[in-house]
Every structure is written in C-alpha cells, then in structure tokens.
Amino acid sequence: MSQASRLKQSIEDAVIAGEFQPGDRLDEASLAERFGVSRTPIREALLQLGAEGFIDVRPRRGAIVSVPSPTRLFEMFETMAEIESACGRLAARRLTPDNDAAMEAAHRACETAARAGDSEQYYADNRNFHEAIYRASRNSFLADQAFALHKRLSAYRRIQLRARNRLLQSLQEHAGILEAIRAGDEQLAATRLHDHVLVQGERFSDMVLGLSPGSQSPAESRRETAK
Amino acid sequence: MSQASRLKQSIEDAVIAGEFQPGDRLDEASLAERFGVSRTPIREALLQLGAEGFIDVRPRRGAIVSVPSPTRLFEMFETMAEIESACGRLAARRLTPDNDAAMEAAHRACETAARAGDSEQYYADNRNFHEAIYRASRNSFLADQAFALHKRLSAYRRIQLRARNRLLQSLQEHAGILEAIRAGDEQLAATRLHDHVLVQGERFSDMVLGLSPGSQSPAESRRETAK
DNA sequence: ATTTCTAATCTTGCATACAATCCATATATG
C-alpha cells in the first residue's frame, strides 16, 4: 500500500486519539520529518483528510484540525442522529440472525464495561455497538457514511460520555434500541436511536438556531466548503 | 485560489456532464496536458475527488470514474432517500418565510419546465427545488451532505428522469411535499420525500438484497474503502 | 504605549526528476 494511505490513517488516528487537538496546525514540514518522508505524501494525505471533512485545509494557509462552531457541532450531531435513525429503521426491517448476534455481543460488552464503571472501555464497546447497528441496516453505503461521521464526532462524543457519566443510562437506552429493532418496530427503533444520539440536543439545537415553530428568523445558512 | 481546487471542480464538472463516463480512466498525464499544468495538481485533485467518493482511485492502478454495482447504486439511492427525508422533516419543523419563498420559486420553475416538456430544463430546476429543501432544513451540515450525495447521483438521476418521462408525476409529488412541509407535518413530509426519491426502489432494493422480513441471508456487508 | 508600515522569514503550491510497480506484448515451453 502507498505511503500516503498509511500516513492518512496515521494522521487520522492521531487526531482521533486527541494527539492533535482542534485548532492545532498540521504543517507539512513537521509531519514529513516526524514520519520520515518528504512533503509530497504528507500533502496528499492532508488533502484527502480535508476532502473528507476531517481537517480544514485553507488555501495557502495550511491545515488545521477542524474547530466547528457550537452551531456547526449541533448540526453534526443532529445529522448523526438522523443517519443513525435511518440505520435503525432499516435494521428493524431487515434484521438477520448474524447481525442480531453481533449487536447482542456488542451490547454484552458494553454491559460489562458499564458495570465496571470503565469509561474508556465503554467508549470502545459503545463504538462497536453502534457499528453493529450500522451494519445491520444491510446498506453498506449508508453504513460507511455513518462510520465516517461517527469518527469525525468521536472527540466530542467522548467528552459527552465522560462529562455526564451517563454510562448506565446509555446502556439502558441501548437495550431499548435493541428491543425495538428485534420487534421489527421501525418507528420506535428510529425514535430511540435519534434520542439516544441527540439526547436533549434537539431542543437545544432549535434554541441555538433561534427558532420556535412558525417564527421567522433570518440567520443565513452559511456554507463552509471552500469553492 | 489554487490550481488544484479549480482542477478539482473542472474534473468534477466534466464527470457530472458525462464527458467522462463511469469506467473511464483518468490518467494523470493526459489531464495534465489537457489543463496545461504538471501532474502534481492533477494528482491532488484526483485524490480529493477520490476521498469524496466521486471517483475511484486504486493504488498504483490509476483513477477511474466510479462504476457502482447495481446493489451499490440502490444503496446510494436509499441513503439519499433517508437524508432527504431528514431534510424534509426538519424543514417542516423549522420553515421560515424565506425558505418557503425559495421552495415556491423553485417549484414554479419546475412547473414551467414540466408543462413545456423540457426535460433538460426540468432536470436543472428539479435540482434547485431539492436544494431549496436541503437549505430549509436549517442544518447547513446536513444540507452539505445532501448536496454532495445529490451530485454523486446526478448522472443516474438524469437517466431515471428521462427514461420514465415522469416529469408531470414528479411535479405533482413536489406539490405534495411542499404541502406537507407547509402544514408542518414532519412525518408526512418525510414519507413523501422518501417515496419521491426512491419511487419503487425500496422494494426493489430489498429484493436485490435477497431479503424478506425475518428471513436469514448472509451476504457479507462488504466495505469498499481502501485502508 | 499603541499603531502602522516594511522587510525578512517561513510555509505552501507547483514543476520536474527519478524510482517502483503494473500492464501488455512477445517469446518460450509443455
């Protein structure tokens, strides 16, 4: 495999692990030295990560780890909630024994971690549980989208899990989600997943956007993509 | 702006316009000559388009315009349906006069094109209508995701529109969608948008996947991302 | 002390050169 691919993965991992924090500069020369390669493959890796939205590459001004505004962050979580809902809906419709078993196994692992109060372990097992749901949608394209967004949000998700110490609550929500999927109740599965991801974020999101049903409010729909 | 950015846009446009068809090779030397630049910015543009899923860059084997399998294509349309549903749901909840007016204008343009039987014009206006809905979700991140997927599917969507000559039917569905959004009926808006995008694709998708509710069927959930 | 202008330095963007791998054609062999 090419160096650029490996580098892309390495840089992505470093960002996810929190080694590079949001706002940190990712200058090509330093990274090139660190990985013992020239700037070229570094550049290619950074541009790809930028295209995936993982980092922010500003023309002539270098790359930084994205610093989403609070509004943007809520938008990302809201989108995640919608995508996970969709996965849950399809999973409820199409569940196979294989996928059921995979979700069950992941859920049991979460249970163990939660009982032990191991936040870090729960974080990892939680990820597996959600990924099992993505796969259970039997739509690999949708699952890939879900994976990608999940990764982009991982830094903030971890904070959320820790801050609220909501391990046990999270676990119970997982149980409810599993139940709905197994019952084939698409609507319920979607709703529970949506709420699980967004928690109370939905109302908060509406609040941040300065909205109440039927009200007017300009707030231009800004777009960030550099064109 | 950098050359690579312009090139990326140019190549993307050429793919959307159908100048490069699915399966066509995009070799760096030819593109470099065509645009009068060196291979470097071409390479960067191709890698970015690859990261966005627009084209397929295979290590050491060059880039080609993606050729999704029928299964993959249905998955993409199904995902589009879910994302558009989400946009419609949020639009119904948060509709502002500005967004309402934008949708109305786009709808009128579609009406004119449909009455004139101008398939090409309808294609363009249809795009504007859907983009107006994305924006009406008041979630710019979700809207960006929707834009991106819409672009990736544009080639196939055009075929679909032409082949079925369903201009007038499409227009009526648009009217129904608008009505539901204006009524603030989230559920109805979501359902109508879903059906509009997928038409009868949902059942077909289930069929292709070899599924019926409760049945088992292995069919490993393959992943395409190069790691 | 604060602000503004200028210049030196640093970083990115692109071109070119070279190395490594892949592909196709042709040749050899069973």
Next chain:
DNA sequence: CATATATGGATTGTATGCAAGATTAGAAAT
C-alpha cells in the same frame, strides 16, 4: 495450440527545487 514466463513500455508514487503568497518581527511615527 494453450499456458506460462520474461521483457519492454507506460503509469503511478515519492523526492527535491524553486517561486509566490502569508506571517511575524521590528522600526518608525503618532
């Protein structure tokens, strides 16, 4: 005749060099 193998050509992957824009530090002026 079919299959396997080798060799030459073509294409991608990486390194290096140079040019252009951006950032920072310092000096001058208010």
